[in-house]
Structures are given as structure tokens and as C-alpha cells.
Amino acid sequence: MRPTKVTTKTNPTQSYQSQNAAHFYTRNVFSILVLLALPVGMEVISDVLQFIGVFVSFSIAYVAYRGVRRIHSSSLLRLTAAFVFLGFGFAVEGFVGLSQVVPNLPFSTVTVVAGLLLETTGYFFLAFSHALDVMMSKRIAVSVLIFPIISFSSAQLVDILSILSFYFVLYGVVETVYSYARTRKPDTLLIAVGLAMISLGTFVQWLSLLYLNVDVLSLLQIIMKEIGLLILFTPVLNFTVGRVRLDGTV
Amino acid sequence: MLNTAKSMNTEGNGVGVTTLLRKGNMSYSRMSKLLSELVGSGLLLELNGEKISKYMISEKGSKFLAVYYQFEDFAQSFGLRL
Numbered sequence: 001m002r003p004t005k006v007t008t009k010t011n012p013t014q015s016y017q018s019q020n021a022a023h024f025y026t027r028n029v030f031s032i033l034v035l036l037a038l039p040v041g042m043e044v045i046s047d048v049l050q051f052i053g054v055f056v057s058f059s060i061a062y063v064a065y066r067g068v069r070r071i072h073s074s075s076l077l078r079l080t081a082a083f084v085f086l087g088f089g090f091a092v093e094g095f096v097g098l099s100q101v102v103p104n105l106p107f108s109t110v111t112v113v114a115g116l117l118l119e120t121t122g123y124f125f126l127a128f129s130h131a132l133d134v135m136m137s138k139r140i141a142v143s144v145l146i147f148p149i150i151s152f153s154s155a156q157l158v159d160i161l162s163i164l165s166f167y168f169v170l171y172g173v174v175e176t177v178y179s180y181a182r183t184r185k186p187d188t189l190l191i192a193v194g195l196a197m198i199s200l201g202t203f204v205q206w207l208s209l210l211y212l213n214v215d216v217l218s219l220l221q222i223i224m225k226e227i228g229l230l231i232l233f234t235p236v237l238n239f240t241v242g243r244v245r246l247d248g249t250v
Numbered sequence: 251m252l253n254t255a256k257s258m259n260t261e262g263n264g265v266g267v268t269t270l271l272r273k274g275n276m277s278y279s280r281m282s283k284l285l286s287e288l289v290g291s292g293l294l295l296e297l298n299g300e301k302i303s304k305y306m307i308s309e310k311g312s313k314f315l316a317v318y319y320q321f322e323d324f325a326q327s328f329g330l331r332l
Contacts, residue, residue, distance in 0.1 A: 067321040071314075075330045076321065129330055172329075179329030187327040235327035239320065 049222045050094030056229040057087035057122075059236050075129060082125035089119030116161040123168035123202075126195075130175035162206040169199035187235060194231030201225035251284060252315050255294060255307045264297045264304025 061083035067076035092115030176192040201224035208217035254273040258265045271281055285305065288294040293311035297304045307315070322332050 063324060067324065071318050071321055071332070073321065073325065073332045075325050075332055079325070079328060079330065129328075133330055176329035179326070183326055185326055187323075188329055191327050191329060232328075235324050238327070239324055 046219060046222050047094050047097040049226045050090050050097060052226055053090035053229050054087050054094060056233045056236075057083045057090060060232060061087060063236050063239050075133070078125050078129040078132070082122045082129065084122075085118050085125060086122030089115050089117075089122055091115075092118060113161070116165075120161045120165045120168070123165045123172070127168040127171040127175075130172055133179075134175065162202060162209060166199055166202040166206060169195055169202055173199055187238065190231055190234055194228045194234075197224050197228030197231065199228075201228060251288060252293060252307055252311050252318075255305050256312065256315060259306055264295075264306040266302060266304055270305065 061080050064076045064080040064083065067073055068080055092111060096112050096115060173192055173195045176188060176195055180188040180192055201221045204217055204221035204224060208221055211217060251270065251274055254270055255265050258269055258273065267278075267281065267285075270285070271278065274281060276284075285294065285296075288311070289296050289305075292308055293314055295306045295308045297306055318332075325332050
């Protein structure tokens with residue numbers, strides 16, 4: 001008796017499932033590796049990212065400040081203030097993070113709150129610039145509709161600052177998208193995406209304060225913010241590679 | 251104002267006050283004040299004709315305008331207006 005020849009046809013559904021499974025395992029293995037690596041290098045990674053944030057913020061502030069000097073623009077002055085505050089905020093947070101790696105650096109809870117306060121002030125100035133822009137263009141109704149009025153009673157100061165930052169940046173996102181609808185400028189859309197990443201980052205930061213046992217949230221929020229900030233760096237790059245140098249000469 | 255003085259000066263012999271007034275959409279007194287400020291700062295050149303004065307953008311004005319556009323572009327990227 002001849003053995004029955006078993007023919008195997010490749011089922012497209014099976015192939016798709018196996019590809020999905022491979023993707024699933026690869027992704028999970030990667031996640032596990034990240035989780036294993038987190039406790040060892042997480043603080044260092046967070047600090048490096050914070051200091052990249054400092055560099056990006058001060059770069060944007062510098063270009064905006066050159067604009068203030070050259071053309072005396074109040075919009076650019078507010079943009080300068082926003083990114084100076086953000087830069088100092090990231091710097092303080094970075095140094096606080098360093099104190100966990102280098103034990104001799106003395107930093108208290110007040111310093112953490114101060115860092116967050118600086119960051120929130122930066123986001124406030126960003127939102128404030130948009131609010132003024134809206135008022136000047138007589139779109140006050142839109143501003144009032146979108147800008148939320150929320151009262152906190154018993155929440156902690158750090159939580160309040162984080163959620164305030166989230167709202168400020170979210171407001172910035174809405175206004176930037178509105179501005180894109182008006183100007184149809186690709187750079188503006190890119191900045192809206194960057195701000196959206198930062199707002200997601202601040203939201204995850206707020207979540208990380210609620211779920212203290214989930215270490216990944218802390219790193220995730222910094223990564224999201226950094227991606228957002230690096231996107232915000234695009235106009236600075238455009239400016240430096242453009243016809244006008246940073247000293248304002250053509 | 252500088253932009254009008256630059257874009258409307260196609261023949262190279264300057265732009266008259268009437269054109270500037272029409273494009274700028276402002277009163278004569280405000281326009282006169284602005285023109286004297288721009289001429290004083292060297293951004294505009296005043297060409298004195300027999301009857302009327304004409305205005306032309308200077309090299310300094312052109313450079314300023316280029317810088318202005320660059321910063322306007324930068325501010326617009328952030329969704330802001332100058």
C-alpha cells in the first residue's frame with residue numbers, strides 16, 4: 001500500500017496569522033527587553049532626554065529672542081518666554097533626576113515642584129500667545145469654548161501642575177491646527193503634531209503620578225515629550241539652514 | 251509699507267504716496283508719520299521730484315524685509331502671527 005501523499009497548501013489566512021504571531025512575539029520580546037533594561041538605565045536615559053529638552057527649548061528661545069531684537073515682535077517675545085521657562089523647567093527636572101543617580105546632589109520635593117511650575121509656566125505662555133492671537137483676530141468665542149475652566153480643590157500641587165500643563169498644551173494644539181487650516185503651511189501642521197506629542201506626554205506624566213508602581217509611564221512621558229520637542233526644533237533648523245543666519249544678517 | 255514700496259516699484263523710479271495710501275489702507279496723517287519714521291531709519295528712500303515725492307525701498311529696507319519674512323515664517327510655524 002502506497003503511503004498517502006499529504007499535500008500542504010499554504011493558506012493565506014494561516015500565513016497572515018503566522019506573520020502576526022511573529023510580529024506579536026517580536027514586539028513582546030522587545031517590550032520585555034525594554035522592561036528588563038529599564039531599572040538599570042532608566043534614570044540615566046530620562047536625564048539625557050531631559051537635557052536634550054533643555055537644548056531644544058533654549059535653541060527655540062534663542063531664535064525667537066533674535067526675532068525680538070530684530071523686529072520687536074511681541075509674539076516672539078512670548079514665544080521666547082515660553083521656551084525659556086520650559087528650558088529651565090526641564091533643566092531643574094533633569095538635575096532632580098541626576099540627584100537620584102548621584103546621591104550627593106541635594107534636591108528636595110520643593111525643587112521637583114519648582115521644576116514642574118517652570119514647565120507649566122512655559123506651557124502657559126505658549127497657550128497665552130495663542131489666546132492673544134485669537135483675541136486680536138476676534139475669535140474670542142472659539143477661545144472661550146476651547147479654553148477650559150476647571151477648579152481643583154483637594155488635588156496635590158504636582159498633579160494640578162501636570163494637568164494644567166496638559167490643558168495648556170492641548171489648547172496650543174487646537175490653535176495651531178486652526179492656524180494650519182488658515183495658512184496651509186506644512187511646518188505649522190508639524191508643530192501641531194509636536195505639541196500633540198507633548199500634550200500626550202504631559203497626560204502620561206499625570207498618569208505616572210497616579211500609577212507610581214508603573215515605571216514605564218515615567219520613561220514613556222519623557223520620550224513622548226522629547227519627540228514632540230524635537231519636532232518643534234524643525235523651524236529652528238529651517239531658520240539656520242535658510243537664507244538668514246541667526247545674527248539676522250542675510 | 252515696505253512690501254508695497256518694493257512690490258509696486260516695477261519701473262525703479264519709486265512709488266507715490268497715493269499708491270501707498272491705497273495699498274496701506276490708512277489715513278494720510280498716519281501715513282506721513284510712518285513714512286518719516288521709515289525714511290529716518292533708512293529703510294525707505296525719499297526721491298524728491300518736481301511736484302511730488304516718491305518712495306523707494308533702500309538696501310537696508312530690503313534686508314530688513316527679508317529678515318522680517320524669515321521671522322514671520324518662524325512664528326507662523328508655531329501658529330502665531332507677528
